[in-house]
Amino acid sequence: MLPLYLFTYFLVIFGYMETVKAKSPGSKAMITNNGLKYVKEKSPGFKTRITSNGFNYANRVAMDTLVANIRTFSVPDQHGESGSFQYDLTNLRVTGFTEPQSSILILPGAGLKWTANGAGVSMHGNFRYTFRKRWLPTIRGSGTFDISVYGLDFSINMIFGVDVNGRPTIAASGCSCGIYRVKIKFHGRWAWLYNLFSRLVENRVRKILINKICDIVTKQINEDMEKKLASLPVTIKIFGHFLLDYRLLQVPTFQSSYMETFHKGEISWLGDEREAPFQPHTLADIGDTQKMMYLWISDYMFNTLGYAAQMHNYLVLNITAADLPPNQRGILNTTCTSFLCFGNLIPQLQKNFPNSTVELNLFSGRPPTMNITPGELKVNCSGKIVLYARQNDKNRTYVMSTMATMETTVNVSVSNERVHGKINGIMLLLNVTDSAVGPINSRFIQILINSVLKAVLIPKINEFGNKGFPLPVTGKIRFVNTSLRLLKHTMVIETDLKYMG
Template sequence: MASISAISVFLLLVNYRLSTALVSPGFKTRITSEGLTYANSVALDVLSKAIIGVSVPDQSGTASIVTYHLTGIHITEFNKPASQVTLNPNGVYWTGNNAVIQMHGNWRYNTLFISDSGNFDVSATGVSFHENVALSKDTNGRPHIKASGCGVSIGSVSLTFHGGASWLYNLFSSIVANDIKSALVGQVCGAVTDLINTNGENALSKLPVTVDIVNTFLLDYSMDEQPMFQKNFMESYHKGEIDWKSSPAPPPFTAPPLPPRNDTSRMMYVWVSDFMLNSMLYQGQLHKFFAYNLTAQDLPLANRSALNTTCHTLLCIGNLIPQLQKSYPNCQVDLHMRSASVPSVAATPTDVLGSASGIIDFYARPVTGNNRGNRLFRYSIRNTPAYLFTLNVTMSTAADVQVKNETIYGKLRDVKFGVKVVKTTIKDINDKALQFIIDIALNTVVIPKINSIGAKGLALPTIENVHFVNPSLSLMQRTVLISTDLHYAP
């Protein structure tokens, strides 16, 4: 399992592309030469651990009058080669040069008159390998990896025998060396290829391409085209769309073009288009997610009296609208809130801005019951709230956005709103007087609910045990850009 997780660093850093798509993505990632250098270092560490203990097939043969058998041959040490990862139009080319491999095994021989046995040590020097790593996507938009075209060369193989008669070694040592050399080529290639094809594919299968959001929305990070590569970096374009979880469907708009960035000083760059959040807002409006009936019980205890029509404090809706005290005494006012149109978010080079428009219907609800003879009975049948009036509320806001670990967090600030009465059964309502009630509703209920979602954050797709190091966030046109280094910690 350790090798499966470790190779994931290498896979994360090679699973990116330069897209020539006409449709802009909602999410884009770039891996630079710095990232590839780190990936190569991690991959070599994984290979070094994986190849220790690898068995070389038993060897038997005849040399002159000697029949020999070599058994239990296994690799005991692997001194890492000088290595690098380079890019080509089809993927990644991984090379290693001048590694040293130590092996140990048992030998047995017999001649016409003598038989003997012992053990031996082998040192293979000048071991080099190369491997083509092809990257693609499967039918579900998941990344797929496959190694091909492996090649291994070995400079020399020397043997040290223990036990037996030394005069016999020279009769078959050169033949044994050639046998082991040939067998070792296949084993090294097998270890490198298996690390990619088996462990690597297993690691990629765990890469999240969808993320659940408040058990209602589903963020789709799937790839929609085959990878492509540049000389000095790799880029990957992803869907980056948030759908309604139970019935995913694309919004009637596409992501705006992502702004270019030439910086390659960090290992990894992530472009997050504001299309991602706007697609969520569209789905929320379509499925009536942004609707809420607010009552006094939703407010903090100290503010609940603000919705009373019969006032025992100065600041309550009954004092703001005196007719409520007269016509609807001993009631509390409920606010039936819903968005009037799709809210929107726009990233700019200086800020993240949001706007929304909503409708709030006000109702009076008795709090003392429906006793016979009580005049509440005139306007409230079986405690059904009585309609009062409707407000149109517009809201504008900015947001503080930050990245921590592998998650983007957001919090609203500078919230401003305006109100206008659009329908009423109550005369002489002052729009400005209602600002107080709306302020309480927004700042004690609505905005905290939005910020609670922002506090949970938007998880970025990363493979297990790969972490961001010193990530920074900058704003661009319609885009949030994250720059980070990476660290693998199994």
């Protein structure tokens, strides 16, 4: 992905094109880049597709950048001689540039080629000359000149790679440049004489421009784009304690109308990057190529988040009256002023712990799991809820324990280059496993705890969902005309792109 910054995907995600054809994403492959080795051992949790439409847009942005560079570059002063004639060209500057017809071509199984045809350049500068012949007096003169260049073409290949850390690389290869015609016209008192030597200067200018164009294009790829790729985040800190891993698993593959990249797509605890003990499902396949870019996100990514959180005891929550909105805090009272209240629905609490408040300790029993099916996203979790009574003397007394399972549906959306989620509804099932106050009506305790969770837990989860998962793009790329599809174990984001540079 390129500024991700020929633009777009060079801009955004990228990988590497070797002369060897990449193996299918499900296989194990050893990839060697400049002596570095990177092993792909499992299916991706995240995949991208950049289409021909995306590269066409990247080409427009890249060409705008190239045109701006050419219009501002300065040519070093030049000195030349032929026999008795010596000349100097100084203060050369570009006065006009005709944009070429250009394209970024996908080379199936190979990489990308950037080509441009029919560019024109106009230049202006100063000259001075000296003519010496042993039997003639030395002749000197100076003036100005204008140069017109027609039919300037160039072609360059782009080679994508993956370094040992799964970070993308890009390199230029095989730049060629040609010029159909160069015409120079001198201005000054002896212009007719100067123009006798125009062919010498035209050949010199042709050589300068051919070298300069390849230098500019190669620099744009090898330095500008490579620098921006090197700054792309392949691991991103999220939610304060977790690390989102977008490292590449292999070199990208190139088909006739798109390039695809394959990424780890896993979330771990910050400082503990052990992998989850389960594998991603095969990502659902779609053949669409109308949008500029497609992103596949496996439910594996979110399930690794749940696993890391569970392994580090992150999924623990204590709920007190202070956590509820002021108008709902009465739910936790044992002496009640409203019907929906622990003291009313569980009379033992009102009798044994009058004028007290109930506190809930929630513990996840196993990692929560997400399951994406066509058109629907569900999250399942289970754990233990322990209730205590907090009395006026601040002592806390154990009341009961219940095992809980919860299933929730989640609405997902994409904005600001992040995936956001919001809980749509929950289904809670409780089973009282222990009670210090005698038999408990499971139906009543479920009503009460369900009300508390809706007031406290769900808003906390939605707060995380509102922050969203960052997608691997830089700040200069914006998603436009974006849509989202839910398929089997897969979330697919379809979008066009806009470069804000």
